[in-house]
Amino acid sequence: MQKIPMLINGNWVYADEERFLDVMNPSTGEVLAQISNANEAQVNEAIRAARVAFDSEEWRKVKAFERGQLLIELAQYIREHAEEWSLLECRDVGKPLSQARADIEAAARYFEFYGGAADKVMGDTIPIEDGILNAVVLEPVGITVHIVPWNYPIQITARSVAAAIATGNAVIVKSAEDTPLTTHAITKWFADKVPAGIFQHVTGLGSDVGPLLTSHPDINHITFTGSVSTGIAVMQAAAKNIVPVTLELGGKSPNIVFADAPMEQALDGVLRAIIQNAGQTCSAGARLLIEESAKEVFLTQLVERFKVLKVGPGEADLDMGPLLNKRQFMNISGRLQQAREDGYVVVGGETLTIEGYGKGYYVQPTILDGMEDTHVLAQEEIFGPVLTVFSFDTVEKAIALANSTQYGLVAGVWSKDLDTAHYVASRVQAGQVFINNYGAAGGIQMPFGGYKKSGIGREKGFVALRNYTQMKNIAIRYALPN
Numbered sequence: 001m002q003k004i005p006m007l008i009n010g011n012w013v014y015a016d017e018e019r020f021l022d023v024m025n026p027s028t029g030e031v032l033a034q035i036s037n038a039n040e041a042q043v044n045e046a047i048r049a050a051r052v053a054f055d056s057e058e059w060r061k062v063k064a065f066e067r068g069q070l071l072i073e074l075a076q077y078i079r080e081h082a083e084e085w086s087l088l089e090c091r092d093v094g095k096p097l098s099q100a101r102a103d104i105e106a107a108a109r110y111f112e113f114y115g116g117a118a119d120k121v122m123g124d125t126i127p128i129e130d131g132i133l134n135a136v137v138l139e140p141v142g143i144t145v146h147i148v149p150w151n152y153p154i155q156i157t158a159r160s161v162a163a164a165i166a167t168g169n170a171v172i173v174k175s176a177e178d179t180p181l182t183t184h185a186i187t188k189w190f191a192d193k194v195p196a197g198i199f200q201h202v203t204g205l206g207s208d209v210g211p212l213l214t215s216h217p218d219i220n221h222i223t224f225t226g227s228v229s230t231g232i233a234v235m236q237a238a239a240k241n242i243v244p245v246t247l248e249l250g251g252k253s254p255n256i257v258f259a260d261a262p263m264e265q266a267l268d269g270v271l272r273a274i275i276q277n278a279g280q281t282c283s284a285g286a287r288l289l290i291e292e293s294a295k296e297v298f299l300t301q302l303v304e305r306f307k308v309l310k311v312g313p314g315e316a317d318l319d320m321g322p323l324l325n326k327r328q329f330m331n332i333s334g335r336l337q338q339a340r341e342d343g344y345v346v347v348g349g350e351t352l353t354i355e356g357y358g359k360g361y362y363v364q365p366t367i368l369d370g371m372e373d374t375h376v377l378a379q380e381e382i383f384g385p386v387l388t389v390f391s392f393d394t395v396e397k398a399i400a401l402a403n404s405t406q407y408g409l410v411a412g413v414w415s416k417d418l419d420t421a422h423y424v425a426s427r428v429q430a431g432q433v434f435i436n437n438y439g440a441a442g443g444i445q446m447p448f449g450g451y452k453k454s455g456i457g458r459e460k461g462f463v464a465l466r467n468y469t470q471m472k473n474i475a476i477r478y479a480l481p482n
Contacts, residue, residue, distance in 0.1 A: 002033040004180060006203050007187045008042055009049035010196025015039055021177050021205065026094030026322040027313035029359025035180050037204035043212040046172055046200045050143045051218055053197025054170035064168070068118030070193060071162055075112035077189055078104060085182055089154055090314040092181045094324060094361070095277050097317040107158035107182075109444045114162035114465075121167055121465055133476040138469040140168035141244075142220035145213045147206070147234070148183065149225045150176035150324055151280045157183045159444075159459055160223045160246075160467075165199070167468040169221075172200045174209055178325055206230070217241045221468060224248075225282070227381075228406075228453050235456075246457035246467050248449060250381045251409030254287040254402045255438065256424060259294040261414035262436060267298070269412060269438040270387070271305055275320045275365050279385035280328070282454075283410040285438055286382065288367075289401050292391045299389060302367065303347045309365050312354050320385060322361040329361035332384035336366060339377060339386075344368040346389070379405050395420060399427045408451030412438040431458070 003020065005012035014020075015036035023033045036042075053059055078085065082104050090100040123137040144164045148156050157173060164171050175183040180203050190199035202209060210230075214222055214237035223246045224234045231249040238245050255270045273285025290298055310318040323329050329351075336349050348366030369389040371378055378388050392398040402411055402424075411430040415421045418435070425433040429451045432443070449458040457467060 001031065004033050004035045004184050004203070006036055006038060006042070007191055007199070007201045008046045009200070010191070012191075013042065015042065015204070019204075021203075023092065023178065023180060024325060025091050026324050027091070027315065027360045028357055029361075032091060033181065035177065035203040037177075038202050038209050038212075040212055043202060043209060043216075046202050047143065047213075047216050047218050049197035050170040050172055050200060051197075053195050054140075054142055056195065058195050059168070059170070059198055062168075064119040064121065064166075067166055067168060068115040071111045071115030071118065071166060074186070074189055074193075075108040075115065078108040078111065081185075082108075085154070085185055087315070088181050088185065092179045093151065093153065093277070094314045094322040096314055096319070096321050099277060100314065103152060103155050104182075106444065107154045107186075110155070110158035110162045113444050114166040117462060117465060118166035121469065123471075128475065131477055131480050133478060135474045135476070137472050137474060138167075138466075139472055141468055141470050142169060143218060144169045144171055144221045144223065144468055145219050146171060146173045147210060147213070147222070147224040147226070148173060148175045150178040151277055151282075153179040154182035154186070156225055157186060160464070161186075161199075163459075163464045164221075164223075164468045165194075167465055169468050170198050172202060172213065174202050174204075174206075174213055177203065177205050210234070211237060214238055214243075215240065219243055222246070223459070223467065226250075231455070244467075246449075246459060247455040248282060248409075248459065249453060249455045250282045250383075251284070251407040251450060251454050252286050252379065252381055252405040253283055253407070253410040253412075253430070254289050254428075255285045255412040256289045256398050256402055256414065256428075257291065257294065257298060258398075258413075258415040258417070258420065259291040260416045261294070262416060263298065263301075265436060266414040267301055267305060269414070270302065273412065273438045274387045275309065275385050278320050278323055278363075279365075280324060280383055283432075283439070284383075285410070285412060286387060287378070287401075288387055288389045289398055290389065290391050291398075292393050295389075295391045299346070299367075299369070306347045306365050306367060311352055311362055311364065313357050313360060320365060323363060323384060325361060328384070329363070332363055332382065332386070335377065335382055335384070335386065336363065339366070339368050342371070344370050344377070348385075373401055373404050381407065395424065399424060403427075403429045406453040409449075409454040410434070410438075430454075
């Protein structure tokens, strides 16, 4: 069995033998590899090494444009190995191969984008008075911790790590214990390219390793993507050391479809927004809000599309793959059973056994209708291919429904009336709002983050560079001529 090492202080290391964890293929239930569950001493060594590396003259002498060139080189390397890495991501996460390919390209684009931005992180001057030159400079924060979720491991590793390296920080990545393989592939590349301690990969159970990282007093910034409950724990740990955090904590995102919407586009957008990665996406379009006069026709057509969706192993590259693991499968199965018992299932609602893949974690894409918008299935993030349906008769009711959960990550508005669409977009409480589309091809350049309990701060785009810099004001008095 392949054992995946951690990279700590430039060395490939493992935890004790009894601390190895299995990495499963969700499509088959088979073990792909094993990783270490890092111990406290290893976490402390990673942080110590990061501090030494960050403070070293060797790293300080690397110019901004050279860091940028490094990241652009990595983007090219990823593209050269795209098919190999796509298959790795497909097997590790279970997503269809075409979706894994899109993730690999997105990762390359992140490194390329922030590589180009590395020497464009600029400060400012502020006029004060004659005899004072006042400069505002941006400096790296220091040691940045990146706690990566299991649903988009290479994308989410790339989007925060690229910005942190571009701005000159020392990086520690803690990958999800379920999906560490493509992060390990990135780690192998960095191991030969940067000084020891500048890029490190620590693996293990989130409940074991996460608190050791987030509570350490020598960490300078934490980026976390995951659940609200864990995000709160991260914030509490960071607060004890006054450490800033960037949090992306999920959503219950609505697609708001008006009667005058471009219906074919809307049908396609609503469907893709909930089945992508088997609904295991923070920004999944988990709620359909449909104008009453259009509901019957729209929902009928959507149900027909759901009925013909093909579900199977990631490598078969069908419409949808499996859920990630047994824990996810049991959770979603329980939700579906509740929905069946309450009479809300319009289509789907069952678990699946795929011939030849009996140990995989498969469920049917599902539409639920008829529940109150206060129902637990309408309010909580299910994190599976389950779409809840509600109707509205006025624009204000649509907005109220859209804003009726604790989340505010993404929203879609579908209407040919751009006056109405812009009005709704301005009133919806979400960090991203799409009009007559949903997702915008990954949006590498677009700020991404949420309102309310969907998180704090923004990732992607130029704005994310500020997460990994701190501002210093330098005022210089100089002599004026007599």
